[in-house]
Each structure stands twice: as C-alpha cells, then as structure tokens.
Amino acid sequence: xxxxxxxxxxxxxxxxxxxxxxxxVRLIKNQANLxxxxxxxxxxxxxxxxxTEWLYLPQMCLxxxxxxxxxxxxxxxxxxxxxxxxxxxxLTNGLIVSERVILDLGRYIGRQNAHEVIYEDAxxxxxxxxxxxxxxxxxxxxTKDVDEATLKEMLDPHKYxxxxxxxxxxxxxxxxx
Numbered sequence: 640x641x642x643x644x645x646x647x648x649x650x651x652x653x654x655x656x657x658x659x660x661x662x663x664v665r666l667i668k669n670q671a672n673l674x675x676x677x678x679x680x681x682x683x684x685x686x687x688x689x690x691t692e693w694l695y696l697p698q699m700c701l702x703x704x705x706x707x708x709x710x711x712x713x714x715x716x717x718x719x720x721x722x723x724x725x726x727x728x729x730l731t732n733g734l735i736v737s738e739r740v741i742l743d744l745g746r747y748i749g750r751q752n753a754h755e756v757i758y759e760d761a762x763x764x765x766x767x768x769x770x771x772x773x774x775x776x777x778x779x780x781x782t783k784d785v786d787e788a789t790l791k792e793m794l795d796p797h798k799y800x801x802x803x804x805x806x807x808x809x810x811x812x813x814x815x816x
Contacts (some may be wrong), residue, residue: 660706671699740790747785760781
C-alpha cells in the first residue's frame with residue numbers, strides 16, 4: 640500500500656526497489672574490478688593506487704550498506720500468497736516433479752530407461768492434457784516396480800526440492816571456510 644505502480648494501471652506493482660538493488664549490485668561488482676587492478680603494482684606501492692582505493696572502497700561500502708537495507712525492507716514487506724503458489728505448482732498437472740519420478744524410477748529400471756519411459760508419459764500427459772499421475776499409473780513399465788501410494792508421493796511437489804539441500808550446504812561450507 641502507498642506505492643503507485645503506474646499512472647494508468649493502479650493495480651500494477653513495479654519492482655522499483657528491486658531494480659535499484661540490482662543497479663547497486665552491478666555498480667559494486669564493477670567497482671570490485673578496481674580492487675583487482677590495484678593489486679597489480681610495480682615495485683613499491685605508489686600513491687596512484689591509494690587514491691583509487693580512497694575513492695572506490697568507501698563508495699562500495701556505502702552502496703553495499705544501502706543495498707542491504709533495501710533488501711531488508713523488501714524481505715520485511717514481502718507478501719507470500721500460498722494459495723497462488725499452490726495453484727502454480729499444479730498448473731502442469733504433476734509434470735513439475737517429473738525429475739523426481741525419473742530419479743526414483745531409475746533405481747528400479749535404470750536412469751536411461753526411466754528417462755525414456757517418463758519422457759513418453761510426460762509428453763502423453765501434456766499433449767492430451769491429462770494428469771501425469773493418471774498416465775503413470777496406467778503404464779505397466781512404471782507400476783511394475785512402483786505402487787500407487789509411492790507414485791503419489793513421488794508426484795507431491797511439497798516433498799521434492801531437488802538438489803536444494805546440497806546447494807545450500809555447499810554455499811554454507813564455502814563461506815564457513
């Protein structure tokens with residue numbers, strides 16, 4: 640509330656603060672290049688590098704501080720519409736978690752075979768506008784090894800986050816060292 644998104648479309652929400660955050664990050668990133676250039680020095684460290692640092696380092700710190708404050712504001716005011724998320728998860732009639740089905744089914748019939756089976760079933764579901772679960776439960780190549788309850792669990796988008804845990808762990812590990 641209180642933000643005007645457009646002079647002709649009052650419902651529009653322009654992400655101006657996010658655009659500003661992105662602009663600041665680009666400026667910070669480009670100023671970091673000056674730091675790399677300042678590392679290349681001949682013989683004794685002369686004053687030309689100090690003068691460069693006196694200019695870009697305070698600017699970077701101020702921009703970063705401002706950017707962090709803007710991000711805190713964005714995160715503090717973010718509105719999450721869980722019903723929209725749920726709706727969007729179901730737009731593909733289950734196809735959104737086809738990766739999990741391939742990986743889980745691959746344990747029984749091999750990764751490449753699972754890919755071929757799930758590709759065919761996914762295309763059939765998409766082309767015929769059918770629920771992916773309905774197509775899979777009619778495919779004997781799938782139901783030979785996976786029961787209906789397991790198949791439902793495989794297709795639950797709330798229970799599959801792919802490699803997110805490993806990715807977060809890798810970032811945390813990198814920054815702890």
